[in-house]
Amino acid sequence: MRRTARLLTGTALAVAAAGFVAAPAYADDDGGGGGLEVFPSQAVPGTQITVNTAECGTEATAAGDAGAVGAGVFTLAPSAHDGEAVGQFRVPPSAQPGTYEIVAQCAEGDRQVTGDLVVTLTAGHGQEPRGSVKTGVGGALGPDPVQTAAGVTALAVAAAGGTWLLHRRARGDGI
Numbered sequence: 001m002r003r004t005a006r007l008l009t010g011t012a013l014a015v016a017a018a019g020f021v022a023a024p025a026y027a028d029d030d031g032g033g034g035g036l037e038v039f040p041s042q043a044v045p046g047t048q049i050t051v052n053t054a055e056c057g058t059e060a061t062a063a064g065d066a067g068a069v070g071a072g073v074f075t076l077a078p079s080a081h082d083g084e085a086v087g088q089f090r091v092p093p094s095a096q097p098g099t100y101e102i103v104a105q106c107a108e109g110d111r112q113v114t115g116d117l118v119v120t121l122t123a124g125h126g127q128e129p130r131g132s133v134k135t136g137v138g139g140a141l142g143p144d145p146v147q148t149a150a151g152v153t154a155l156a157v158a159a160a161g162g163t164w165l166l167h168r169r170a171r172g173d174g175i
Contacts, residue, residue: 036104036115044120045095049102052079052086055113056106060085063107069100069117076104095119 035055043049049066053076056062062076066089076087085104100117 035113036102038102038115038117041116042118042120043091044122045091045093047091048088049091049117050086050088051076051102051104051115052084053104053106053113054081054084055111056083056085056104057108057111058083061107062087062104062113064089065103065105066100066117068102069095069119071095091117091119097121 036051036053039050039052040047049071051064053062054060056076060076060078060083062085064074064076064087066072066074070092071089074087074089076085078084079086085106087104097119100119102115102117104113105111106113
């Protein structure tokens, strides 16, 4: 019984240590920057652009600024996804090729989020969606390798512990 308690305690401590190592990856970045998704991220003049962010809190509203590309200001309003703000603007016909920073200032707090838009003069094949689909259900492999590693580690520890307990039970060691 004493060996079982030690083994289970050691396993629990290993899982807790893995959780502490992974914890900084989930910290919220309050420094601004990033967090504004631009779709399509590569466009020709005249294209309708959609931007969204989940960084603006429960209000999920923001004032967008696409002045860098010449499109001016636009509004991001709450979307069907809880806590996510969405807005649209059109790339002006006079826009020149280049990379432009699109900015959104959240209505709640002083949070500012940014994203990049690449303007080209020819419609290329670089406009396919990238990244994971936000369906609200989740997925087996997300964009964060730390979350994936933590999940795989937890599953491996659970499988090893379950196998060990079943083996002990089959041998009749009193479990």
